[in-house]
Amino acid sequence: METVKFRAMVVEQTGENSYRRSIQYRTLRQLPEGDVLIRVAYSSLNYKDALSATGNRGVTRNFPHTPGIDCAGVVESSRLDRFKQGDRVIVTSYDLGMNTAGGFGEYIRVPGDWVVSLPDGLSLRDSMVYGxxxxxxxxxxxxxxxxxxxxxxxxxxxxxxxxxxxxxxxxxxxxxxxxxxxxxxxxxxxxxxxxxxxxxxxxxxxxxxxxxxxxxxxxxxxxxxxxxxxxxxxxxxxxxxxxxxxxxxxxxxxxxxxxxxxxxxxxxxxxIDTQNCPMDHRVSIWNRLAGDWKIDRLQELAREVGLDRLSGEIDRILHGEQRGRVVIHVNEDI
Structure with missing residues (x-):
């Protein structure tokens, strides 16, 4: 299993202040240790992701690195009883995409305490329009x-x-x-x-x-x-x-x-601190977004791109040209 290959955006340092990003094949063995292995369906683009993708050391300390502070996907395997294979889940914030390989790859592996079950009323894509x-x-x-x-x-x-x-x-x-x-x-x-x-x-x-x-x-x-x-x-x-x-x-x-x-x-x-928001409040907010707070025209807020077009969207957000949300369809089989 650890030799399974998957696609991911990888940011590499090429000089003292120069970085290069490209889509590469990685293996599960290169992911960090964690309780839950998740096959990523969708991610989304945030300003913090763009900073990580350009080598900002205030966001990401070590390279090569895969950014992506948001992820929605399906549990591939879990060491914890509360998650089982096939469960649909969300991971946002904490250290995901900062110093832990993030949602711009087809798999992530994270601590179970970072994982939120996808609420009824939201699709995986919906959750990443929010992110x-x-x-x-x-x-x-x-x-x-x-x-x-x-x-x-x-x-x-x-x-x-x-x-x-x-x-x-x-x-x-x-x-x-x-x-x-x-x-x-x-x-x-x-x-x-x-x-x-x-x-x-x-x-x-x-x-x-x-x-x-x-x-x-x-x-x-x-x-x-x-x-x-x-x-x-x-x-x-x-x-x-x-x-x-x-x-x-x-x-x-x-x-x-x-x-x-x-x-x-x-x-x-x-x-407002999303990174370290307590889990009970985090779950409560997600349930509101899936329920009586769900935006009626949610899909109008977002454009969808694949991993191959992500680098251009990173340039756009850095130049202040992003409008609304950009959703990345990371794995088109989900």
Whole structure:
């Protein structure tokens, strides 16, 4: 069994600061030890995957390496009683695709504590339209809706045409919130309107008044996916007892903000960590995404590619050209 060959994207270091990615054949013997061997049907493309695929040492320390922080597939074998051959499962986050061979290969082998049974109501492909991006979006919405109600006012979503942002727009619209979407892509208006956005503003509009200590109260809540100056501006423009969630730093990891939104308006800033999310909460979120939170037009959020076209999609996401989600059909026999 350990000599079984499979295809995978492999990133190799070719020089001090140069890396090459290619589709190669690997063997099961080259996978790490783990409790559950999974034959991968689908994966998805996230910004963290693109960083790993270009040799970012903050994401992946050792090369050669197979990225892919998301995976949906079928159990091939298991040392644990709770999983059996043929079970349909999801693995996202933890160390998958970072320093453990990830979902851009036809097999993964991981600890059993990383594995979630595929909920009823989702296909393997559906789960990868969501992937880590959907998990982050749903965790953000979950944190927000505990306090902010639809009648409280508009909810801002930043980075709205990206993976997390687009799913957050669709989820909030499904839950009857009036969503204002921030995007830097002029051609994204139709896409975001179809997802349920009631208003669309540019990055420049989102930054209006950011030079003031505190701005006019515009938002009942915010789902921020980019960080930096836009997050700071959103905090200053959030109304009394509003909730702002933060799950990304593509704009900047720095946050220049004073205390006024917190002490004058009682604004809450909630961090979203999908990588180490406790399993009970993770399962609860997946069940919501499969149930009453399932997006009605889920397939419109994603484009599908095979492993052979994945490298080009990595370049697109690094250049800020990805819209919605990219699903990778890793193994076309599943």
């Amino acid at each position: 880590t991006a959907g998990l982050a979006a749903a965790m953000s919405v979950y944190a927000l809706v505990k306090t902010v109600k639809p009648e409280d006012g508009d909810v801002l979503v930043t980075g709205a045409s990206g993976g997390v942002g687009s799913i957050a727009v669709a989820l909030l619209a499904k839950l009857n919130y009036r969503v204002v979407a921030v995007t830097g892509k002029k051609d994204a208006a139709g896409f975001l309107t179809n997802l349920g956005a009631a208003g669309i503003i540019s990055r420049q509009e989102a930054l209006a008044g950011s030079d003031k200590p505190i701005g006019k109260a515009l938002w009942a809540g915010v789902v921020d996916t980019v960080g930096g100056e836009i997050l700071a501006s959103a905090l200053k423009s959030t109304g009394t007892n509003g909730v702002v969630t933060c799950c990304g730093n593509v704009a900047s990891a720095e946050l220049a903000i004073n205390v006024y939104p917190f002490i004058l308006r009682g604004v809450s800033l909630v961090g």
